[in-house]
Amino acid sequence: MARKIQGGITFPKGFQANGLYSGIKSNRKLDLALIVSDVDAEAAGLFTTNRIKAAPVSLSQRRIRGGQARAILVNSGNANACTGDAGMQDALRMTEKVSQFLTCTARKILCASTGVIGRPLPVNNILEVIPDLVAGGSPYKNMECAKAIMTTDTYPKEAQAEFQCSGFPVRIGGIAKGVGMIHPQMATMLVFLTSDANISREALKAALQTVVDRNFHTLSVDGETSTNDSVIILSNGCAGNPKIQKGTPAYADFIESLDGVCQKLRELLVHDGEGATKFIHISVQGAKSRTDAKKVAASIAKSILVKTAFFGEDVNWGRIMVAIGNAGVVVREEKIDISVGDVSLVHHGIGMGEAQEEKALEVMKGKEIHLSVSLGMGPMTAEYWTTDLSYEYVRINAGYKGRT
Amino acid sequence: MARKIQGGITFPKGFQANGLYSGIKSNRKLDLALIVSDVDAEAAGLFTTNRIKAAPVSLSQRRIRGGQARAILVNSGNANACTGDAGMQDALRMTEKVSQFLTCTARKILCASTGVIGRPLPVNNILEVIPDLVAGGSPYKNMECAKAIMTTDTYPKEAQAEFQCSGFPVRIGGIAKGVGMIHPQMATMLVFLTSDANISREALKAALQTVVDRNFHTLSVDGETSTNDSVIILSNGCAGNPKIQKGTPAYADFIESLDGVCQKLRELLVHDGEGATKFIHISVQGAKSRTDAKKVAASIAKSILVKTAFFGEDVNWGRIMVAIGNAGVVVREEKIDISVGDVSLVHHGIGMGEAQEEKALEVMKGKEIHLSVSLGMGPMTAEYWTTDLSYEYVRINAGYKGRT
Numbered sequence: 001m002a003r004k005i006q007g008g009i010t011f012p013k014g015f016q017a018n019g020l021y022s023g024i025k026s027n028r029k030l031d032l033a034l035i036v037s038d039v040d041a042e043a044a045g046l047f048t049t050n051r052i053k054a055a056p057v058s059l060s061q062r063r064i065r066g067g068q069a070r071a072i073l074v075n076s077g078n079a080n081a082c083t084g085d086a087g088m089q090d091a092l093r094m095t096e097k098v099s100q101f102l103t104c105t106a107r108k109i110l111c112a113s114t115g116v117i118g119r120p121l122p123v124n125n126i127l128e129v130i131p132d133l134v135a136g137g138s139p140y141k142n143m144e145c146a147k148a149i150m151t152t153d154t155y156p157k158e159a160q161a162e163f164q165c166s167g168f169p170v171r172i173g174g175i176a177k178g179v180g181m182i183h184p185q186m187a188t189m190l191v192f193l194t195s196d197a198n199i200s201r202e203a204l205k206a207a208l209q210t211v212v213d214r215n216f217h218t219l220s221v222d223g224e225t226s227t228n229d230s231v232i233i234l235s236n237g238c239a240g241n242p243k244i245q246k247g248t249p250a251y252a253d254f255i256e257s258l259d260g261v262c263q264k265l266r267e268l269l270v271h272d273g274e275g276a277t278k279f280i281h282i283s284v285q286g287a288k289s290r291t292d293a294k295k296v297a298a299s300i301a302k303s304i305l306v307k308t309a310f311f312g313e314d315v316n317w318g319r320i321m322v323a324i325g326n327a328g329v330v331v332r333e334e335k336i337d338i339s340v341g342d343v344s345l346v347h348h349g350i351g352m353g354e355a356q357e358e359k360a361l362e363v364m365k366g367k368e369i370h371l372s373v374s375l376g377m378g379p380m381t382a383e384y385w386t387t388d389l390s391y392e393y394v395r396i397n398a399g400y401k402g403r404t
Numbered sequence: 405m406a407r408k409i410q411g412g413i414t415f416p417k418g419f420q421a422n423g424l425y426s427g428i429k430s431n432r433k434l435d436l437a438l439i440v441s442d443v444d445a446e447a448a449g450l451f452t453t454n455r456i457k458a459a460p461v462s463l464s465q466r467r468i469r470g471g472q473a474r475a476i477l478v479n480s481g482n483a484n485a486c487t488g489d490a491g492m493q494d495a496l497r498m499t500e501k502v503s504q505f506l507t508c509t510a511r512k513i514l515c516a517s518t519g520v521i522g523r524p525l526p527v528n529n530i531l532e533v534i535p536d537l538v539a540g541g542s543p544y545k546n547m548e549c550a551k552a553i554m555t556t557d558t559y560p561k562e563a564q565a566e567f568q569c570s571g572f573p574v575r576i577g578g579i580a581k582g583v584g585m586i587h588p589q590m591a592t593m594l595v596f597l598t599s600d601a602n603i604s605r606e607a608l609k610a611a612l613q614t615v616v617d618r619n620f621h622t623l624s625v626d627g628e629t630s631t632n633d634s635v636i637i638l639s640n641g642c643a644g645n646p647k648i649q650k651g652t653p654a655y656a657d658f659i660e661s662l663d664g665v666c667q668k669l670r671e672l673l674v675h676d677g678e679g680a681t682k683f684i685h686i687s688v689q690g691a692k693s694r695t696d697a698k699k700v701a702a703s704i705a706k707s708i709l710v711k712t713a714f715f716g717e718d719v720n721w722g723r724i725m726v727a728i729g730n731a732g733v734v735v736r737e738e739k740i741d742i743s744v745g746d747v748s749l750v751h752h753g754i755g756m757g758e759a760q761e762e763k764a765l766e767v768m769k770g771k772e773i774h775l776s777v778s779l780g781m782g783p784m785t786a787e788y789w790t791t792d793l794s795y796e797y798v799r800i801n802a803g804y805k806g807r808t
Contacts, residue, residue, distance in 0.1 A: 052729030052737045082725050082737065084754045117722025118755035225730050227722075304708065304793075312802025318521025318631075321486050325456030326629050333456045333486065350488045351522035389708075391795050398716025 008142035008158030011173035012196035014038040014238035016137035019148030023125035024077035032126060033074040033148035034133050035192055041236035043069035044205040046212050048229035054081035055088040056111040057228060063107050067201050069234055070108040072192055073098050074149050078121050080113040081227040090123040097127050101134040112190055112230045115151055146175040149190055153177050153272055159264035161257040165250045168241035170197045174261045178269035191231040191265060197254060198237035199244040206246055207255050208233050215262040270385045275393030278310050279368050282384040286375040292329045293382035299327035307389035313364040315357045317345045335376030340369055412546035412562030415577035416600035418442040418642035420541035423552030427529035428481035436530060437478040437552035438537050439596055445640035447473035448609040450616050452633035458485035459492040460515040461632060467511050471605050473638055474512040476596055477502050478553050482525050484517040485631040494527040501531050505538040516594055516634045518581060519555055550579040553594055557581050557676055563668035565661040569654050572645035574601045578665045582673035595635040595669060601658060602641035603648040610650055611659050612637050619666040674789045679797030682714050683772050686788040690779040696733045697786035703731035711793035717768040719761045721749045739780030744773055
């Protein structure tokens with residue numbers, strides 16, 4: 001079973017981290033982060049499906065095909081997106097500089113950026129700070145690193161887990177930043193995972209795909225997929241365990257622990273959703289197919305009308321019906337059941353009446369609300385997490401650019 | 405050329421209208437409307453694509469296949485949706501009662517409802533008022549009728565036009581209610597159109613489809629398609645013109661005038677978008693196909709992040725790029741141009757710099773903003789209309805149910 005210990009991104013053996021201020025953010029908060037493995041690590045990544053990708057995404061996607069990496073350089077406050085050739089040159093120069101100080105090839109340095117789109121990076125400031133960033137790296141600077149990737153996040157997000165593999169303790173750690181623009185595909189914004197597992201590249205890639213599908217492709221704050229979303233994992237083998245191969249019991253243990261880390265990060269992301277006052281866990285049952293179940297859950301999670309109703313603690317199940325009907329899935333009104341918490345609101349397509357709505361009002365006042373929808377069309381299910389849509393969400397998003 | 409005169413839904417010859425309070429709305433505002441043609445009229449309609457349809461939608465869809473109608477009964481304050489068999493029985497009884505007083509078959513009475521979902525109609529109250537509603541019908545009660553279909557609309561919406569057909573003046577009128585939930589497919593909420601044209605059924609259906617595609621399928625306030633959206637046209641031939649057939653010059657004139665009426669109604673709908681402070685006209689050029697152009701325009705129009713940025717008068721073109729990249733269309737970043745008003749913000753995928761953004765800020769302060777996107781991939785274009793997303797939108801939608 002996974003044992004939880006403090007440590008975040010440097011919890012596994014053989015990892016160092018750092019976070020500094022490099023001159024990007026106008027408020028002088030930490031804005032440059034580094035995650036370094038002491039030795040070459042197996043690397044896998046999943047990146048945004050947006051057709052417009054930031055330079056660091058294109059670069060990391062290309063480099064990760066090589067299969068091994070030493071470090072991830074991350075800046076916040078500037079997305080280095082829609083910056084053309086100059087943006088790519090900046091990403092190349094920054095990672096080149098890191099590689100010099102790590103005495104490895106630049107192809108083993110991955111990178112990521114988050115923040116405002118379309119502004120050139122203050123690349124000279126960043127280059128100037130990189131020697132200190134590398135030199136100051138330490139297993140104890142996980143928190144600086146977690147803070148340096150934040151934008152409108154209100155707290156840093158870390159998680160870790162440990163399991164036994166043939167008597168060797170194997171550790172997994174992770175950090176995330178999210179808040180706005182959180183949406184599948186690639187719900188995550190930025191998630192960085194580290195492990196000291198000795199694991200085959202094939203197994204690492206498959207495990208990452210599995211846990212990302214489970215945890216981050218089912219998360220929606222505002223229905224957008226950014227130019228920069230990235231999930232990257234490095235696994236450096238320092239635990240000394242026998243190599244984990246796909247399909248073995250050790251692989252199942254690895255997935256379980258990785259899933260635990262990602263679940264925790266997902267919770268932290270949802271709870272820090274921009275301007276969120278409520279967290280809604282949507283579960284859809286009784287769908288003909290998994291795709292149908294997902295579409296219905298996503299349609300509810302993304303409905304502005306549903307999200308504002310939750311903010312207003314308004315038991316407006318009609319809007320949930322509208323979202324179900326708009327999901328692009330064959331449904332039959334007379335088979336639909338809806339409940340919040342353990343209060344049934346709709347049975348076979350018809351409202352259960354005002355007494356039930358009164359009861360539901362109590363559930364709606366909570367901070368965490370479980371919304372359950374049954375379609376009565378088959379055996380398949382899906383889950384989704386979303387937030388309400390508040391005044392605060394509008395306030396944050398109406399003036400984001402001035403607040404980097 | 406279309407001549408504009410007051411009159412709305414009763415502007416064409418041979419139409420009467422009325423609007424009364426029947427006990428649905430708690431604030432005692434008008435909530436029951438009737439549009440009557442003195443003689444049988446050709447009828448055509450387009451209805452919501454939501455899989456969950458209100459009883460009046462199902463009933464009108466079925467009846468309109470008969471091709472002729474005498475009247476449309478509309479209530480506001482209650483959607484008669486998700487009301488099961490009882491809801492259908494209510495719709496049948498109400499239209500039956502209207503037909504008795506018009507001495508025609510109930511199959512010629514169409515109906516529509518708008519308001520809260522999942523509440524039974526106070527059908528006895530409505531039935532009691534129907535004799536007065538029919539008896540009080542008059543060509544001068546167009547405004548009562550336009551008011552009685554309103555929900556959160558802040559003003560009634562009427563339009564009219566006239567053209568000459570072989571020396572006969574032919575008139576078209578219309579009313580609409582919209583505000584929330586306005587979104588393609590079936591952007592409209594409720595739109596009722598009348599004409600005294602003598603026109604073939606085939607031509608009437610084709611003309612309606614054409615103008616609805618042009619005007620109402622390109623309109624988004626909150627990305628939802630309701631259970632009740634309906635556009636219905638009645639054309640009673642009272643103008644005495646030679647019958648208009650598809651593909652003739654008279655048909656072109658009919659479309660032009662109908663388009664004029666629908667354009668006006670669309671403008672009124674957008675300007676009354678729930679909590680809207682700004683009206684954004686999106687035009688997409690340079691797409692490979694019309695479908696691509698529409699998808700890009702729709703993705704921008706529906707982006708919460710774009711809508712909140714407009715509310716905040718924030719020149720955040722990065723969010724527009726994100727929405728373009730999320731449209732599900734092949735685009736090339738380095739070919740994209742973006743401008744607001746006549747200020748260029750992005751050229752070939754790269755920001756034009758802060759001086760241009762300063763200029764754009766002046767445009768963003770306006771109430772009507774034209775956003776132009778060029779994809780550089782081909783010759784096709786599309787247009788879309790949307791609104792910003794304000795505090796007021798959240799306020800209205802967080803507590804709608806209590807305010808019918």
